[in-house]
Amino acid sequence: xxxxxxxxxxxxxxxxxxxxxxxLLEQGVNKISSKELSERMGIxxxxxxxxxNCFGGFGQQGYGYNVKILRDEIIQILSLDKKQDAVMAGxxxxxxxxxxxxxxxxxxxxxxxxxxxxxxxxxxxxGGLVVQDITELPDFTKKSKPVVGILSVPxxxxxxxxxxxxxxxxxxxxxxxGKDMVMPNVIFENVHLGDxxxxxxxxxxxxxxx
Amino acid sequence: xxxxxxxxxxxxxxxxxxxxxxxLLEQGVNKISSKELSERMGIxxxxxxxxxNCFGGFGQQGYGYNVKILRDEIIQILSLDKKQDAVMAGxxxxxxxxxxxxxxxxxxxxxxxxxxxxxxxxxxxxGGLVVQDITELPDFTKKSKPVVGILSVPxxxxxxxxxxxxxxxxxxxxxxxGKDMVMPNVIFENVHLGDxxxxxxxxxxxxxxx
DNA sequence: TAGATTGTTAATCGATTAACAATC
DNA sequence: TAGATTGTTAATCGATTAACAATC
Numbered sequence: 142x143x144x145x146x147x148x149x150x151x152x153x154x155x156x157x158x159x160x161x162x163x164x165l166l167e168q169g170v171n172k173i174s175s176k177e178l179s180e181r182m183g184i185x186x187x188x189x190x191x192x193x194n195c196f197g198g199f200g201q202q203g204y205g206y207n208v209k210i211l212r213d214e215i216i217q218i219l220s221l222d223k224k225q226d227a228v229m230a231g232x233x234x235x236x237x238x239x240x241x242x243x244x245x246x247x248x249x250x251x252x253x254x255x256x257x258x259x260x261x262x263x264x265x266x267x268g269g270l271v272v273q274d275i276t277e278l279p280d281f282t283k284k285s286k287p288v289v290g291i292l293s294v295p296x297x298x299x300x301x302x303x304x305x306x307x308x309x310x311x312x313x314x315x316x317x318x319g320k321d322m323v324m325p326n327v328i329f330e331n332v333h334l335g336d337x338x339x340x341x342x343x344x345x346x347x348x349x350x351x
Numbered sequence: 352x353x354x355x356x357x358x359x360x361x362x363x364x365x366x367x368x369x370x371x372x373x374x375l376l377e378q379g380v381n382k383i384s385s386k387e388l389s390e391r392m393g394i395x396x397x398x399x400x401x402x403x404n405c406f407g408g409f410g411q412q413g414y415g416y417n418v419k420i421l422r423d424e425i426i427q428i429l430s431l432d433k434k435q436d437a438v439m440a441g442x443x444x445x446x447x448x449x450x451x452x453x454x455x456x457x458x459x460x461x462x463x464x465x466x467x468x469x470x471x472x473x474x475x476x477x478g479g480l481v482v483q484d485i486t487e488l489p490d491f492t493k494k495s496k497p498v499v500g501i502l503s504v505p506x507x508x509x510x511x512x513x514x515x516x517x518x519x520x521x522x523x524x525x526x527x528x529g530k531d532m533v534m535p536n537v538i539f540e541n542v543h544l545g546d547x548x549x550x551x552x553x554x555x556x557x558x559x560x561x
Numbered sequence: 562t563a564g565a566t567t568g569t570t571a572a573t574c575g576a577t578t579a580a581c582a583a584t585c
Numbered sequence: 586t587a588g589a590t591t592g593t594t595a596a597t598c599g600a601t602t603a604a605c606a607a608t609c
Contacts (some may be wrong), residue, residue, distance in 0.1 A: 150600070152553050156546035157531070174566060183533060186566095187602050194568060202567040203609040219549050220556040238448030239544070248545060249552035288555065313555045315548060321367070323393060328558070330551035334449070334542065335458060336366035338525060339429050341540035342459035343362050345498065345523045346430040348538070360576070384590060396590095397578050404592060412591040413585040564609105571604075578597070585590085 147195045154192055155215055157182065162212035174205035221249040227289035227315075228254040228282065230302045232262050232272045235317055236293030240268025250289060254281050282309040292316045303327075357405045364402055365425055367392065372422035384415035431459040437499035437525070438464040438492065440512045442472050442482045445527055446503030450478030460499060464491050492519040502526045513537075 161182055165173060175186040182189075193199055193211070196218050200206045216222055227250045229236055236255070245252045255267045256275040265272050273281065290306040292299055292314055299318040306314070313328040319336070322329045371392055375383060385396035392399075403409055403421070406428050410416045426432055437460045439446055446465070455462045465477045466485040475482050483491065500516040502509055502524055509528040516524070523538040529546070532539045 146557075148600080149550075149554075153546070153550055155553070156543070156549045159549070160529075160531075176566080182531075185602060187604095188600090190567065190569085191601080198568060200567050201609060202607070203565045205566065219553045221549060221552060223556075225552070225555065234448040234451040238444040241444040243544060243548065245548070248548040250548065289551070313551060315551055319370075321370075321392075328551070328554050330547055330554065332544065332547055333366065334453060336363070337540055337542055338453065338455070338458040338460065339366045339369070339431060340359075340363055341499070341523060341525055341538070342431060342435070343365070343429045344359075344538050344540065345435065346433075347356075358576080386590080395578060397580095398576090400591065400593085401577080408592060410591050411585060412583070413589045415590065566607105566609085568607080569605090571602105573600100573602070575600080576598085578595105580595075581593090583590105583592080585588105 145195075151192050151195055155219055158189075158192070159212065159215045159219070162208055162215065165208045166212060171208055172205050173208055173211075175200070177205075219249065221247065224249060224251045225289060226251050226253045226285060226287040227291055228252075228256065228278070228285075228287045228306075228311075229268075229291040229293060230256050230275065230278070230306070231292065231294035231298075232257040232265070232267050233259075233293065233295075236291070237267050239291065239293060239317065240270070252291075253285055253287055254278075256281075278305070279309060282306075282311070287311065288313060290314045292318050292322075294318060296320050355405075361402050361405055365429055368399075368402070369422065369425045369429070372418055372425065375418045376422060381418055382415050383418055383421075385410070387415075429459065431457065434459060434461045435499060436461050436463045436495060436497040437501055438462075438466065438488070438495075438497045438516075438521075439478075439501040439503060440466050440485065440488070440516070441502065441504035441508075442467040442475070442477050443469075443503065443505075446501070447477050449501065449503060449527065450480070462501075463495055463497055464488075466491075488515070489519060492516075492521070497521065498523060500524045502528050502532075504528060506530045 175189040179186040179189055199211050199214050224246065229240055229252065232255050240252060240255055252268050255270045255272045256278050257263055257272050258275050263272050263274050290311045292303060294302050296318045299320050303314060303322055307324065307327060316322055316329050316331045319333055321331060385399040389396040389399055409421050409424050434456065439450055439462065442465050450462060450465055462478050465480045465482045466488050467473055467482050468485050473482050473484050500521045502513060504512050506528045509530050513524060513532055517534060517537060526532055526539050526541045529543055531541065
């Protein structure tokens with residue numbers, strides 16, 4: 142069949158659809174048209190139909206979309222039902238918050254190891270796991286073969302840590318260090334909290350409501 | 352003069368330029384051409400020149416850009432040099448991490464108050480401040496007139512908390528709850544950590560390097 | 562069947578890239 | 586001056602919106 146590669150712009154909207162569909166399900170709504178959904182989400186009905194049709198025809202002409210079916214399709218598309226193992230490097234403020242706060246399971250992952258260099262932190266419980274010494278990382282990784290690395294180390298350490306993890310076979314990262322990382326054949330999903338705050342500063346001064 | 356409104360797409364790239372320019376300064380580089388910068392950043396020289404020219408002609412033909420001058424211009428554009436006060440609602444895992452981890456000053460803000468409902472958390476020190484009972488928020492706000500609210504409460508509380516803050520005169524929010532918020536004449540800078548993780552899940556399965 | 566709403570094609574809009582004249 | 590590189594206009598590309606035929 143050879144489906145065209147879908148643009149990341151579209152993919153990044155899928156979680157939003159997912160949230161709205163879940164909300165509808167909770168409200169006991171079984172059926173929704175692109176028009177109704179567009180009014181709730183503040184985007185055009187056209188865009189919704191275009192987005193969904195990148196992945197398949199999930200609706201029914203004259204009727205609309207079955208909320209549960211569509212929600213489940215999005216789970217499939219995003220692979221949220223297939224859990225992969227993740228290890229975290231850096232259990233400082235931010236790492237601990239991420240480990241404790243994020244529901245990995247519902248996002249298609251399982252946090253299986255947390256590592257740090259700081260003796261004050263090693264041994265503490267974070268995200269339901271005991272923080273291990275980062276020197277244990279190679280053995281642990283060879284044993285459990287995690288697929289994802291979560292980078293919550295200080296910015297100046299990120300290159301070294303990422304390179305070590307890549308050498309251990311990890312090929313995808315959730316990167317909280319704020320440093321842009323690029324490596325061939327490696328996926329970096331970068332979170333730029335500081336940049337978001339700077340953008341807010343701009344928006345306040347130049348009142349861009351949007 | 353009536354400068355055209357700059358698209359948020361461009362504005363969201365400014366922090367990135369800022370980081371790269373800072374890095375260059377640290378390396379003692381005084382001068383850079385759009386071509387050299389484009390190679391470092393992995394974007395086109397054309398885009399750099401277009402982006403910067405939205406805000407003014409900061410370069411010199413035949414020479415390039417003075418790194419320090421350009422960096423300082425970006426600070427001006429983003430208003431990072433004019434600090435505004437922010438209050439945080441919700442000092443759970445995530446709120447504490449944000450308060451402790453983020454350098455507000457360098458992003459044009461000052462964190463002046465942290466509030467929570469949980470007696471276990473009230474009185475603790477977070478981000479250099481003592482966590483206050485959220486019932487103190489109205490008095491505190493009337494007194495110190497903060498401009499920004501940081502929303503790190505549980506998702507189901509965000510509407511109530513935001514509405515209270517708006518009623519107290521706050522018109523801009525850094526929203527960590529993962530819930531989309533829209534209110535007329537109010538700025539919401541939304542951080543969607545969970546969505547980022549779902550996108551990573553998709554990218555792993557569909558290997559979109561980019 | 563008539564009405565509604567999708568899937569899909571075509572038109573528009575905006576953002577990115579290319580090209581080049583201006584000029585340091 | 587000659588060479589380099591910007592600022593800016595024009596061309597291209599991609600994403601969004603509009604329109605409508607297909608069809609439930």
